[in-house]
Amino acid sequence: MSKFVPYLLPGVRAVLFVAVGMIFVLVTKLSYEEASRWWSIICIFVNLLTIIILLIVCAREGVTYKSLLMSRNDKLWVKYTLLIILLMMIIGIGSMNGFGLLIYGYIPVVMIQPIPLVFAFINIILLPLTVVFAEFPLYFGYSLNRIDKMTNNKWLAIGYPMFFYGIQHSFIPLIFQWDHMLFRFLSFIPLLIVVGLLYYRNRRLIPLMIGHGFLDFATAVQILIVSLFPTIFDLIN
DSSP: OOTTHHHHHHHHHHHHHHHHHHHHHHHHTOOHHHHGGGHHHHHHHHHHHHHHHHHHHHHHHTOOTHHHHOOTTOOOOHHHHHHHHHHHHHHHHHHHHHHHHHHTSSOOOTTSOOOOHHHHHHHHHHHHHHHHHHHHIIIIIIIIHHHHHHHOOHHHHHHHHHHHHHHHHTTSSOOOOHHHHHHHHHHHHHHHHHHHHHHHHHOOOHHHHHHHHHHHHHHHHHHHHHHHOHHHHHHHO
16 A cells, blocks of 8 residues: 555545536536536546546555445444434535525525436436445545554544545535635535544444435435426526
8 A cells, every 4th residue: 555545545536526627618618607507417427537546546455445335333323324314414404504604695506506307317326326435435434544544643534534525525516716615615524524533433434425325315306306497496596
């Protein structure tokens, strides 16, 4: 294992979002604001790239991708998982609304925009599925665990990958406006602090993946609804 890889991969994912977002704008000739409605499709593509990178890294280190997901505490505790889902929904939605009101004075709807129906239906399955199998194995299963093993420093092991986990959201969707990027970054910090501490304590990744999957599924459902009924988006916008 290269001692630099656990530090590099979290930043690589953030760079991928910028690079893929810029390429998408160049190819489609849309403005960044117009392209923002396609953020979920871009995210799915970056997630697949992330999973491929993780598979390559695992192969070179002689470990399995599955080992990033499982630990000695890999039992799926139903009550704990339900608590995680509730906790992530409350903190995630609360932070998004709270920082939206703080920065903009209203709750932004940039994440919930209509797209062609075929892509909206694809989102329902692929967005939550690819997000949890890309983000959590990278930031937690790989980066956090290896930094902790190399440094034996709890706060570095949690803080470093969680910082980049937050940074990546500044580029989802990719809009080069300071208030948008600050809003997206800050919206995820409270949740990332909580899940980082929870994971470091018990190393149970699957419940966290399920909890985040519910958040992404709820987002995909909202995108589908406004795609089916664009007048709803006009009303909330």
